[in-house]
Amino acid sequence: MYVFKAAVLGAGTMGAEIAQVISLSGLPVVLKDVDPAQLERGMEHIRDIYARRVQRGRISEHDAQDRIALVTPQLDYQGFSDVDLVIEAVPEKLELKQAVLGEVEGHVAKTALLATNTSALPVTEVGAKLHKPQRLVGMHFFFPASVMKLVEVIAGAQTEDEAVDSAVEFVEGIRRIGVRVRECPGFLVNRILMAGLAEVFRAEQDLGLGPKEIDAAVAASRLAPMGPYALADALGLDIAQDVSETLKAAYGERFDLGTRITALIAEGKRGAKTGAGFYTYTG
Template sequence: MFIFKAAVVGAGAMGGSIAQVISYSGLPVIVKDVDQHQLDLAMQKARSIYEDRVKKGKMNASQVEDRMALITPQLDYAGFDDVDIVIEAVPEKMVIKQAVFRELDGICHPGAILASNTSALSISEMAAATKRPNKVIGMHFFNPAHVMKLVEVIPGQQTDAETIEDVGSFARDLRKIAVVVKECPGFLVNRLLAPYLNEAAYALQEGAATTSQIDGAATQAGMPMGPFMLSDMLGLDICYHAGATMYQAYGERMRPAELMQRMYDAGRLGQKAGRGFYTYGDDAPPTLDDLIVQVQRETDKLTKDFNVDRILLPMMNEAALALDEGIAGIADINTAMMAGAGMPVGPLAMADELGLDEVLQRLEAYEQQFGPRFTPAPLLRQKVAAGELGKKTGRGFMEYA
């Protein structure tokens, strides 16, 4: 099915930016919200993204007006009977999402695709609120949607092959890289980023190194952004809730660092709050150091040294677990982490480069020291046992000529 007209429900941080992306591809898009102020902000945001392009000489003023005219902000569902796809971007609460899906199912034509931009909730559960579960799918954009290249495409239990294909080609029409991901908590990118962010918080609370030392080590190892800079940008409330969901789903290896709870309770939510792991303006108590001291008093755990391995290895290990579970293939895992998290090479390629025997050995040593957060993936053991050690042997997760 070709998509001629689209709609977005929820004009917040993501919805407004997704509508701009759709209009940029030349398609008309309705944006619906329950709050006029949010619609106004979304239109301002879209205009400012276009104006930046004008400043860079990539568009002219009349092209901006043409594109802006493609976006129709509104408070009702007028015109939704005529759209081919709707992307839902309302708050991350299942009751709100299901209510929206139920409404959409009653209004949109039976062939219309209903997609969700959820970061972690079950697509199948949203699909259950409709009479067209075969047409319901996850379409997970990354923030900021007009910059980030990746879209995770997540079929639910009953999504049909045509819908997966249509959403993949729609994403490519939007100039995005689409990676199909099997449904699981955190999907792919957030699931792999979770142990990176969480382990950094453990290292910090144990006094192994400071925020800037850990962030510096990560960027030196090739990450586009250190874990604390990234957490502050994403919002620690979002990290906290996603961390809790993943802990519930994956168990001990995702047990959140105590410091994350403290940060959340103290309202140190990152950039949007003016303070998180870093401060943006004046600091206010409790400071990060206060919270670290509290955690140290409570847990009585201190470590001396910090090596960047400590935060990168759990991500590589999680990639091996996701691969083994069939969440995505090798190339897609690497691509998703490059396009969605800005890594210069994907985590499986990184492991191959390091040597899978070395990865295994270091994970085992960390497991001894820190427990199940480092328990090696069975697939990693199998590869090492088979002599598939990565680049140096010509075969690891990938093959090398």
């Protein structure tokens, strides 16, 4: 199935980045949110990504403006009747995702493909309330989606093969690398990532080291482009904890991220997006 027009639900950390990636490949994309301020922030973020590409000489100013014009920000479902693919990127809450996808199903054609960008919820459960769960796939982009090439494509128990094939084709069409992943808690990447984060956070307590020292050591080792604390801040501490809870329920305490992250979230420090997490951010 060819995607002529896409839509992204949620203009937050992930939704805006995903919409930018889609627009860069020349496809029109509707970016929908329920919060006007978030929608504006999402569009600002997209404009910033293009501005940086222009600065680096990777795209001309004229082409950047053309691509930005492919993104239609909106608060309603206007124009969804000819959308071929909807990617849901609303907060990681099962009931919310079920409700949002159920709602959008009423606004798109029966043949449209639906995708959830869930980090760790079972695709089967996300699609449990849909009329056509066979058209839902997991399409898991990584932060920052404008940079990260990998996208996990996950079939739920009821997903039809053609939907998975179409999702992988779409992912490749927007110049990303699609990996077909079996449905399991954490899928492939988060299962590895969260086990690693939990281990490092435990080591911090056991060894009496601080985030700065550990991040500096990881950066110096060149094993990863950024240290685990900077990464957790970039992901969003609340998102990291939601994912860890799902993995703990499935695999046990080894996925526990410790008490420090809980305390930071309780103080409203949810990472870079809130200006503070393990580190503080300005601008």
